[in-house]
Amino acid sequence: MAVYLALKEIWRARGRFLLVSLVIALITMLVLFVAGLAEGLGAGNREFLEKLDADLVVYQAKTELQTTTSRIGTSKLNELRRVDGVKDVGPIGLSNASLLYEGAAEPLNISIIGVDPGQPGEPPVFEGENFRTRRASEAVIDRNVAVRTGIQVGDTITIKSIQGTDEQFYPLTVVGVTDGRQNFLQPSVILPYRTWDKVRPQGIPGGDPNAELVANIVAVQLDDPAQWEQMAARIQTEAPDFEAVDRVTAYKATPGYKEQQRTLDTQRYFALLIGILVIGGFFQILTLQKVAQIGMLKAIGASNRVIGLASIMQITAITFLGVAIGAVATLLLSFGFPPDFPIVFAPNATGLAVLSLLLIGPLGGLVSVRYSLRVEPLTALGLAQ
Amino acid sequence: MEYALQTINVSKVYDSDGSAIRAVDDVSIEVARGEFVALVGPSGSGKTTLLAMLAGLLRPTSGTILIDGKDLGKMSDAQRTAFRKQKIGFTFQSNNLVPYLTAQENVELMLRLNGRLDGAGKERARELLDRLGLGERLNSLPRKLSGGQQQRVAIARALIHDPAVVLADEPTASLDTERAFQVVESFSEIIREQNRAGIMVTHDLRMVRYTDRVIQMRDGRVERIVSDPAEIEAIATVGHMDALTMPLFAAAPQPVLTVA
Numbered sequence: 001m002a003v004y005l006a007l008k009e010i011w012r013a014r015g016r017f018l019l020v021s022l023v024i025a026l027i028t029m030l031v032l033f034v035a036g037l038a039e040g041l042g043a044g045n046r047e048f049l050e051k052l053d054a055d056l057v058v059y060q061a062k063t064e065l066q067t068t069t070s071r072i073g074t075s076k077l078n079e080l081r082r083v084d085g086v087k088d089v090g091p092i093g094l095s096n097a098s099l100l101y102e103g104a105a106e107p108l109n110i111s112i113i114g115v116d117p118g119q120p121g122e123p124p125v126f127e128g129e130n131f132r133t134r135r136a137s138e139a140v141i142d143r144n145v146a147v148r149t150g151i152q153v154g155d156t157i158t159i160k161s162i163q164g165t166d167e168q169f170y171p172l173t174v175v176g177v178t179d180g181r182q183n184f185l186q187p188s189v190i191l192p193y194r195t196w197d198k199v200r201p202q203g204i205p206g207g208d209p210n211a212e213l214v215a216n217i218v219a220v221q222l223d224d225p226a227q228w229e230q231m232a233a234r235i236q237t238e239a240p241d242f243e244a245v246d247r248v249t250a251y252k253a254t255p256g257y258k259e260q261q262r263t264l265d266t267q268r269y270f271a272l273l274i275g276i277l278v279i280g281g282f283f284q285i286l287t288l289q290k291v292a293q294i295g296m297l298k299a300i301g302a303s304n305r306v307i308g309l310a311s312i313m314q315i316t317a318i319t320f321l322g323v324a325i326g327a328v329a330t331l332l333l334s335f336g337f338p339p340d341f342p343i344v345f346a347p348n349a350t351g352l353a354v355l356s357l358l359l360i361g362p363l364g365g366l367v368s369v370r371y372s373l374r375v376e377p378l379t380a381l382g383l384a385q
Numbered sequence: 386m387e388y389a390l391q392t393i394n395v396s397k398v399y400d401s402d403g404s405a406i407r408a409v410d411d412v413s414i415e416v417a418r419g420e421f422v423a424l425v426g427p428s429g430s431g432k433t434t435l436l437a438m439l440a441g442l443l444r445p446t447s448g449t450i451l452i453d454g455k456d457l458g459k460m461s462d463a464q465r466t467a468f469r470k471q472k473i474g475f476t477f478q479s480n481n482l483v484p485y486l487t488a489q490e491n492v493e494l495m496l497r498l499n500g501r502l503d504g505a506g507k508e509r510a511r512e513l514l515d516r517l518g519l520g521e522r523l524n525s526l527p528r529k530l531s532g533g534q535q536q537r538v539a540i541a542r543a544l545i546h547d548p549a550v551v552l553a554d555e556p557t558a559s560l561d562t563e564r565a566f567q568v569v570e571s572f573s574e575i576i577r578e579q580n581r582a583g584i585m586v587t588h589d590l591r592m593v594r595y596t597d598r599v600i601q602m603r604d605g606r607v608e609r610i611v612s613d614p615a616e617i618e619a620i621a622t623v624g625h626m627d628a629l630t631m632p633l634f635a636a637a638p639q640p641v642l643t644v645a
Contacts, residue, residue: 001497382478
């Protein structure tokens with residue numbers, strides 16, 4: 001009975017209910033875009049550290065976990081290796097440069113990342129092959145570079161960096177493509193460690209051949225990854241020049257990361273709150289318009305259960321329809337975004353956003369359901385006061 | 386004799402700013418199956434309050450209401466709701482129909498509420514609407530029907546589920562004279578044919594000519610009951626919106642009756 005009443009009313013007043021659904025669809029689009037943006041910007045900041053094949057990330061002590069200020073000489077890596085429970089370590093250098101490639105209208109700003117071949121920190125290659133030596137003039141590009149530039153394995157790219165006061169150009173052969181590894185919102189080009197040290201921006205063109213190699217962070221693999229907390233404490237005790245943290249702590253320490261995520265989360269929650277109020281308001285108005293009708297239905301014998309269920313079903317159906325329209329529209333619109341647009345519809349975050357949107361309808365409509373339950377059948381006789 | 390509807394010393398007292406208002410005061414009436422009764426009286430005389438109690442929408446302060454032999458006072462709210470949809474048919478002054486259901490769907494609604502809608506029920510709804518002159522408007526939504534047509538759909542809905550008692554609250558209030566007569570005439574005919582007990586609250590005394598008895602209320606009490614067909618016809622002939630004319634008419638000279 002409740003289903004019958006709910007669906008009949010929706011169908012016969014489809015214009016009105018479609019309007020409510022479209023408003024819900026717009027709120028859905030807003031929430032999904034903000035969620036996608038939060039995910040995209042977050043991923044852009046954390047992707048490299050998040051996917052690092054390391055149990056711990058080690059920084060220079062007292063650098064507040066900032067990759068740009070942390071400097072670890074390679075001669076000190078043995079201190080880390082000697083800590084009991086450390087399986088392997090890999091130095092990682094992080095810097096910025098520009099990428100020149102065939103057909104480019106302008107250079108692409110990239111993050112250049114130096115890794116030791118075969119050591120922790122070297123990303124897996126999904127197409128092509130890994131570096132052959134620490135000095136090879138080779139590069140592995142991340143998926144973001146591949147998508148945005150069309151560069152393929154076997155192509156030659158040129159990295160431009162400022163060394164001293166001059167621009168220097170370094171031609172490299174692309175040997176592989178890895179998955180998305182953005183760092184500081186820039187697509188990444190991964191280089192063998194020695195090559196990176198030569199290419200990165202620095203005071204002396206090509207670097208000082210007598211200077212010690214310096215990494216920004218060190219990827220550490222442990223014998224027992226489950227013991228990472230104890231191992232982080234042990235590293236700091238036995239090698240006090242270092243600070244070891246897990247990857248989540250590492251990427252959350254990225255400058256602006258937490259603030260950015262808080263801002264976007266606030267927008268998302270605010271959009272959901274607006275959704276609750278708007279949907280609640282809509283259904284309250286619809287219910288107020290139906291007081292006489294609800295009173296009449298109760299007077300002829302419809303129970304509160306029937307009235308309440310019909311009301312809940314309508315709200316749920318309209319919310320589902322609105323969320324579905326909004327989700328499909330968001331998906332279609334997202335196809336039109338340029339590849340560098342920082343929006344990612346990750347299954348978990350998108351699923352959670354859709355779930356919360358599906359809940360706001362019934363939540364917003366609770367007041368109107370309660371109101372409809374309180375309508376007295378005497379209203380039909382004009383007696384209820 | 387078991388009546389379809391019987392009230393025994395029914396009263397309803399409201400508390401208003403500390404003073405008791407007796408909206409219905411010690412009313413005892415009976416209506417048998419196949420009988421159509423008019424409940425008349427001035428505004429505030431307690432007609433609608435009594436109707437609400439007969440429908441189980443209001444609990445009396447004291448007294449007993451029996452519908453088909455069942456004491457409404459002994460039922461819980463949920464039981465009264467269930468009883469209402471099974472045993473009572475209802476038409477209202479306005480907002481009678483569900484606006485998003487067609488005429489036929491509105492009539493079938495009572496069968497749906499009772500879980501009794503089947504092919505035979507649908508056919509019966511069609512026949513009833515056809516009988517009330519709405520055979521061509523089965524699939525019309527209420528907004529496409531005139532006031533009289535809407536009232537006739539409401540009457541069909543009040544009768545479709547074989548209720549013991551049919552209650553009508555001012556069924557002609559929003560109708561023109563011709564349609565009002567048509568509606569009440571059809572109503573009374575079907576009430577008698579189907580052997581229901583019908584009670585109609587009305588301000589329009591012209592309508593009482595289709596009833597078997599007229600119960601006049603004043604200040605919550607039954608002031609007068611008229612059962613004589615000639616006298617009822619006379620009341621209807623003088624017909625006035627103000628029921629206060631009734632006692633005057635009772636004393637009116639005989640020629641009026643002979644003319645009628």
